Amino acid sequence: MIHIATDGSGDFRSVGQALACLPPDREEEIVFFIHKGIYKEQIVITRPRVTLLGESKEETILTFDLY
Numbered sequence: 117m118i119h120i121a122t123d124g125s126g127d128f129r130s131v132g133q134a135l136a137c138l139p140p141d142r143e144e145e146i147v148f149f150i151h152k153g154i155y156k157e158q159i160v161i162t163r164p165r166v167t168l169l170g171e172s173k174e175e176t177i178l179t180f181d182l183y
Contacts, residue, residue: 118146122153131168131178132157138166150176158182 119126120134126149128134134148145165152175159178170176 117149119149119151120155121151122155123151126151130157131155131159135159135161135163135166138163150178152176154179156180 118128118134118137120128120131122129128137131148131150138146140163142163143165145167147167147169149169149171151171154177156179158180168178
C-alpha cells in the first residue's frame, strides 16, 4: 500500500506522483491510500489493477478545475 498525503507525511504528496512511480511491467494489484485533504490535479490512470482508497468520504477530495 502506498500512502499519499498533501502534508508530506506519506510516500507521495500527490496522486500523479504516485502513479508516475509505477513500473510499466507491474502485474500485481496496488492500492493508493489517500489521506484526508484536497488534491487539485488531473488524474489519468492508464495502468490496470490500481485502486484508490480514500481515508474519509467527506474529507478526501480529488478535484481539477477544468472548464
